[in-house]
Amino acid sequence: MNHPTLTITKKELAVFVNKLIADTTYDVVGPKAKGKRFAYETLENASDLRLDHDVTILPPKKYFLPICETLLHYNLKKAFDAHPEAEDKPRIIIGMHPYDIIALQQSDKVYLDYQKDDFYQKRRSSTIIIGADIETVSERSFAASMETHTTNEGFDLLLTSIGASYAVTIGTDKGKKLLDKYAVTKKITPVDLKKVTDMRSRLTGRYKRSVKAPKEDWPRILAANHDHAIWEEKSDHCMECSSCTMVCPTCYCYDVRDTTDLNLTNGGRFRTWDGCMLKDFGRIGSGEVFRKDIKDRYRHRFYRKGNYIPARYGYIACVGCGRCGIACLPDIADPCDVFNDLSRFGQQPDTDRYYIRRTTKPQEKGIIHIPRSATITRIQRLTTAETLYELELDDKKPLGHKPGQFVEISVLGIGEAPFCVSSAPSPAPVFEIAVRKVGNVTSKLATLSVGDKVGVRGPLGVGFDVKAYEKKDLLFTSGGIGIFPMRSLVNYVLAPENRPKYKSITILYGAKTPAEVLFQNEINAWKKVEGVQVEQTVDRCEKNECWMGCTGLITTLFPKVETKKLDIKNTIAVVIGPPIMYRFVIKCLQTIGVTDDHIFVSLERRMKCGVAKCGHCQMNGVYVCKEGPVFNNAELQNLPEAFE
Amino acid sequence: MTKDLSVHVHHLTRVEGHGDIVLDVKAGKIQQLQWQVVEAPRFFEAMLRGRKYSELRLITSRICGICSIGHSLASLKATEDALGIKISEQTQILRRLAINAENMQSHILHIGYLAAPDLLGVGSVVPLAGSKHHDVLLKIVTLHRLSNVMSNLICGRTTHPIRLTVGGFTKVPTKHQLEDLKASLQEALPLAKDLVGVLQSLQNKIPDFERETEYIGLSSPKEYALYDGTMTSTDTGPFHENKNYQSLMKEYVVPQSTAKYAKHARASYLVGALARFNLNSSQLHPQAQEAAEYFDMHAPCTNPFLNTYAQMIEFIHNIEDSQLLIDMLLSRGPRDEKPVTVTPKAGRGVGIVEVPRGILVHDYTLDKNGNCTKANCIIPTNQNHANIQLDMEALVPTILHKSPQDIELTLEMLVRAYDPCISCSTHYLTIHFI
Amino acid sequence: MSKPRVAIFDFAxxxxxxxxxxxxxxxxLDLITIVDVVSFREVMKEHSDDYDIAIIEGSIMRPMDEERLRFIRSRAKILVALGACATIGGVNTLRNQWTPDEVKKEVYGSAKLNETLFDVGPAKAINEVVPVDYYIHGCPIDLDEFKAVVTSLALGKKPEIxxxxxxxxCTKNxxxxxxxLGKFCLGPITxxxxxxxxxxxxxxxxxxRGILKKPETECxxxxxxxxxxxxxxxAQRCTVFNSGKEACK
Incomplete structure (x- = not known):
């Protein structure tokens, strides 16, 4: 517990701040007046600092996760040149309110705990935080309900106004050193100490707004009200501007894009704030949009605050600052209102139902946003739209992936896109991805030649647990380009050293037309392996096309599966295909008796960062890039967004 | 000399908007010689019908992308005149800075990008990159950027300014920003003077042609008039009845043009930098005077090709003038003034300013709710069309002995010298709303 | 990769x-190293009708303009609409509430007008006449967006709008x-x-830059x-730039 130990007069504080400003090694920022509102800006004079501000328009998160920052610079004239942005100037933030300090500690969980974000960490460690206890309570704030109106930690120094002086709480050595160097302070008197205690205890009562439901109940309230009418009623008024997420100190989603100068030589990969309320937040390369409905996006935001993040990190992701309430023109964004409304409608105890906890460790390799260089060593045209690329990592280290894991492939200047690895794990620094031309990155890949360079991040996500499938019958179903990741798995289990570990293997594969059948030669080879049954179908076959196999949807292959030979209770089914396919195939599998926890699927979402930060691939409480893309069907039962 | 000749310049290049030049000569006799304006008419003032006083500037700014600041200012002056609004001294100074910025931007664009290629014997500025004139090109670019930086700072944006509003400015520059601007202007002066040297060295490329005409522009005893002044003619002197401008600028329709033409005391008159120079050259700031000496230009200068040179002189004047205006602002300390509060009322207002291409008039009548019931704009380029035509008629007989290419180029150069803003001129119209 | 040939054209x-x-x-200077500007009447005399990318500014007013635009479309692989007049019709469409004859009569009175030059129909956005591949919105356009579109096209990437x-x-700013402050702003729907x-x-x-939600939408x-x-x-405020047919798409 930190207690105030010193006091500084207001006059001396101004001297202190001006000395900090004069020390040009720091960028000194603090709340300044902006019309009738306040905003954090660089201070040129202590007199501009408004420690009596109620709340700033944007939270100080802009200093840790800038609105727009360069992740890497590249030079397109060189083979592969991607280097990170130089460091920021160290910064001192003066006047941060307790709720913003607590919000920052929450961001630390996201950005530092699992696969740390190097850029965030650098800023975090080079920033000194001089907090300030709240003097003026914002009209819209309900911080007292969220117990974020005061804090004992998370700052280097904390100032508390007590009349003509400020009480100073020292949080860290860093803070103390700064004081020793620049400030004239006195030891706090018992009278002043009491003033601080009194001020803080009185603060709670000064809030006009409060949440009736204790914040501990939020996850249970949401668990019970997924289909409540409130989501539609409120979202009907939504302007879809995502101002609520932009001004939120605990929102952290971002978008990444490449921008090249007009000379087509230099450019940068930029990360900018993104918001889950925006229409295109869940749009993927092929044009498909997840969480298309505004109602679903509106609900998603509240579930993140009150259920998904609590399940994942253990805290409610709302600090009650009230900024969203101020920013939202139709005034539908304020959690205080929504939870007060919902508190009348029951609770459910299974609060973690939308989240899947994984214990797998991330593979930390270098800076998470900087791709490794790789060379295209072979290009094989599969069909008019699909191509197979063999890539060799230039550091000559193997990728080290499991079947089902994915990589982010960068074409500098164009962008980055996720691809499942299509080759089986290998000790060589070589792997394959198969690509269908749908978006910018895939179209650009189609123009590249052997010898060209691309960037690689990964392997990412959770692949198939091939160990757990040993001594079991395997039933693989894939449709369309679902064969791309399936190939990695099939080639792994069919490898001579692995084949004996598995019992029978049945492979079902469907394509739209004979011309779109992929890897036919390899499939023919699979058929020849002992104990392997392969069945193929095409949806349709034109008169002039040659096709000897079955015609019809993938489900027409199920009667051909020799179920009698399978030990159904010990059969592992893997399904990979377009979203529409899952529902029907899973039904077939359930009919023949495969249990849900033995049905594994690989799902596609907008995996952008690949490291559970940017938020784009989120499916209820789950990040597909971290907890997936491989899931078993039992896990997905509670995720309404899984097969939307 | 008897020869046949046909010159057809379809969509004259390096001018703003679409215009054609047609010359037909049979057996040494001119059959047809016409300057034609073929730009699609946009019927601009029709768009103002029923619009609120606060939207008029917004819409009329879109008459012209190059002189949108000038249109905005004429529009605001007319609106404020109609509503009886008095603007602050700071607003006056800032608006003068705005007009200087636009004059600089427009003039350097014309001198550097549109007119200079003719003098240097190339089709556009593009071939100048990497040539022996690369250095000149960079100076032009630097001065062009400075003009834009200045417009951005004062108006929020160069094209279609944002901060200009009825009664003042929505946002004003800070002290620091003004100090920086002043320093940049100081650095730009030597570059501008270098350009004066370059133009002087190319003065022998200017056709030796004189045709005396009437010159009309604003004049003021206080300054080289741009933002404010009295309409003045070199033929008839000052004309004080602002609201009766139509008796000075008599407009008419011709069949070959989508723009109206205008005349006053004679068959045609000239407006723009050359007219202003001829009216007010004694009020130019010292270094602009020096440039005029250097070009050996004295009022009255009757060679229309020298309009480009008059623009260069004005460019220097604008830099000097802006420095003085910034000093005035800095000495008072720029205040965060809010625009004057407006109470709508009925009335008619006329706003007259000098824009890069000449004298511009906006004339609005508002109803008691402040909605526009009648609007009229007199565009500088319209006032020059007839003079271009008469210049051509005087010029062609003197150059008929030249090659068709030379004749074509000389005619193109003549039109370009006027720096016509054809889009503007076709946006003209007068409407009486019912 | 050969440099794309770019032509810039303007209408009303x-x-x-x-x-x-x-x-x-x-x-x-960078721009002309990555693309060949083969036609740009406002600043250059050179002109060619052989181009890959046509950038079109302005609205379409007359049959003669439509004809010229169709010709350009037939020659261009990619057609880009530049600025509000081209993308949504912009301020030009403000006069569409009256017929061309009404406007002409009011404007030029009884004067005899050249029939071809004054053969005016309603003002149209470019995609009311020919298909448009990409849009660069705004009055005026934002230069950074222009650069992003040009570099995207030169790199073979679909520009994102x-x-x-x-x-x-606005919030990010x-x-x-x-x-x-009690002012009325179209930001929430633009x-x-x-x-x-x-x-x-x-x-x-x-x-x-165009309206995303029509004024009559409930929210x-x-x-x-x-x-x-x-x-x-x-609704009145929306009409300054968004009176055209294409505006509320």
Whole structure:
């Protein structure tokens, strides 16, 4: 517990701040007046600092996760040149309110705990935080309900106004050193100490707004009200501007894009704030949009605050600052209102139902946003739209992936896109991805030649647990380009050293037309392996096309599966295909008796960062890039967004 | 000399908007010689019908992308005149800075990008990159950027300014920003003077042609008039009845043009930098005077090709003038003034300013709710069309002995010298709303 | 890869968007190293009808303009609409509430007018006449967006245009919301991409990049009522740039 130990007069504080400003090694920022509102800006004079501000328009998160920052610079004239942005100037933030300090500690969980974000960490460690206890309570704030109106930690120094002086709480050595160097302070008197205690205890009562439901109940309230009418009623008024997420100190989603100068030589990969309320937040390369409905996006935001993040990190992701309430023109964004409304409608105890906890460790390799260089060593045209690329990592280290894991492939200047690895794990620094031309990155890949360079991040996500499938019958179903990741798995289990570990293997594969059948030669080879049954179908076959196999949807292959030979209770089914396919195939599998926890699927979402930060691939409480893309069907039962 | 000749310049290049030049000569006799304006008419003032006083500037700014600041200012002056609004001294100074910025931007664009290629014997500025004139090109670019930086700072944006509003400015520059601007202007002066040297060295490329005409522009005893002044003619002197401008600028329709033409005391008159120079050259700031000496230009200068040179002189004047205006602002300390509060009322207002291409008039009548019931704009380029035509008629007989290419180029150069803003001129119209 | 050949054409407009290209300053030199500008009447005399990319500025007013546009479309592999007049019709469409004859009569009175030059129909956005591949919105365009589109096309990438409202950028600029100051702003229903330049200068958004939600949408009506404005005011304000057929798509 930190207690105030010193006091500084207001006059001396101004001297202190001006000395900090004069020390040009720091960028000194603090709340300044902006019309009738306040905003954090660089201070040129202590007199501009408004420690009596109620709340700033944007939270100080802009200093840790800038609105727009360069992740890497590249030079397109060189083979592969991607280097990170130089460091920021160290910064001192003066006047941060307790709720913003607590919000920052929450961001630390996201950005530092699992696969740390190097850029965030650098800023975090080079920033000194001089907090300030709240003097003026914002009209819209309900911080007292969220117990974020005061804090004992998370700052280097904390100032508390007590009349003509400020009480100073020292949080860290860093803070103390700064004081020793620049400030004239006195030891706090018992009278002043009491003033601080009194001020803080009185603060709670000064809030006009409060949440009736204790914040501990939020996850249970949401668990019970997924289909409540409130989501539609409120979202009907939504302007879809995502101002609520932009001004939120605990929102952290971002978008990444490449921008090249007009000379087509230099450019940068930029990360900018993104918001889950925006229409295109869940749009993927092929044009498909997840969480298309505004109602679903509106609900998603509240579930993140009150259920998904609590399940994942253990805290409610709302600090009650009230900024969203101020920013939202139709005034539908304020959690205080929504939870007060919902508190009348029951609770459910299974609060973690939308989240899947994984214990797998991330593979930390270098800076998470900087791709490794790789060379295209072979290009094989599969069909008019699909191509197979063999890539060799230039550091000559193997990728080290499991079947089902994915990589982010960068074409500098164009962008980055996720691809499942299509080759089986290998000790060589070589792997394959198969690509269908749908978006910018895939179209650009189609123009590249052997010898060209691309960037690689990964392997990412959770692949198939091939160990757990040993001594079991395997039933693989894939449709369309679902064969791309399936190939990695099939080639792994069919490898001579692995084949004996598995019992029978049945492979079902469907394509739209004979011309779109992929890897036919390899499939023919699979058929020849002992104990392997392969069945193929095409949806349709034109008169002039040659096709000897079955015609019809993938489900027409199920009667051909020799179920009698399978030990159904010990059969592992893997399904990979377009979203529409899952529902029907899973039904077939359930009919023949495969249990849900033995049905594994690989799902596609907008995996952008690949490291559970940017938020784009989120499916209820789950990040597909971290907890997936491989899931078993039992896990997905509670995720309404899984097969939307 | 008897020869046949046909010159057809379809969509004259390096001018703003679409215009054609047609010359037909049979057996040494001119059959047809016409300057034609073929730009699609946009019927601009029709768009103002029923619009609120606060939207008029917004819409009329879109008459012209190059002189949108000038249109905005004429529009605001007319609106404020109609509503009886008095603007602050700071607003006056800032608006003068705005007009200087636009004059600089427009003039350097014309001198550097549109007119200079003719003098240097190339089709556009593009071939100048990497040539022996690369250095000149960079100076032009630097001065062009400075003009834009200045417009951005004062108006929020160069094209279609944002901060200009009825009664003042929505946002004003800070002290620091003004100090920086002043320093940049100081650095730009030597570059501008270098350009004066370059133009002087190319003065022998200017056709030796004189045709005396009437010159009309604003004049003021206080300054080289741009933002404010009295309409003045070199033929008839000052004309004080602002609201009766139509008796000075008599407009008419011709069949070959989508723009109206205008005349006053004679068959045609000239407006723009050359007219202003001829009216007010004694009020130019010292270094602009020096440039005029250097070009050996004295009022009255009757060679229309020298309009480009008059623009260069004005460019220097604008830099000097802006420095003085910034000093005035800095000495008072720029205040965060809010625009004057407006109470709508009925009335008619006329706003007259000098824009890069000449004298511009906006004339609005508002109803008691402040909605526009009648609007009229007199565009500088319209006032020059007839003079271009008469210049051509005087010029062609003197150059008929030249090659068709030379004749074509000389005619193109003549039109370009006027720096016509054809889009503007076709946006003209007068409407009486019912 | 050979340099794409680019031609820039203008129809009825103020040429302000083309002027922005001149405002690239030194970067023009970069532009001409990555593309061949083969036609740009406003600043160059050279002209060719052999081009890959046509950039079109301005609205279409007359049959003769439509014919010229169709010719350009037939020669261009990629057609880009530049600026509000081209993308949504812009201010030109304000006069469409009257017939061309009414406007002509009011404007030029009884004067005899050249039939070809004055053969005027309603003002149209480019895609009311020919298909458009990409849009660079705004009045005027934003230079950074122009650069992004040009570099994207040169790199073989589809340019991305925001589908979200100006509020997103305005909030990122940390502006005090104009509604809070009692001003009426079209930012909440206007396509972003301008960096919220007008609200950042304390001036309301006028919707020049196109309206995302029509004024008659329920949530917009709610908004208007909440801030004591009238639906008529909002609808009227929208018409400055968005009177055209293409405006509310």
């Amino acid at each position: 407009d103020c040429e302000g968007c083309e002027l922005q290209i001149a405002n690239l300053e030194e970067e023009i 925001p589908t979200y409202p100006v509020c997103v950028e 940390e502006n005090v919301c104009l509604y809070e 396509r972003a991409g301008c960096k919220a330049i007008c609200p950042t200068h304390n001036s309301p958004c006028d919707g020049c 917009v009506k709610d908004l208007v009522a909440r801030y004591d404005l009238t639906y008529e005011e909002l």
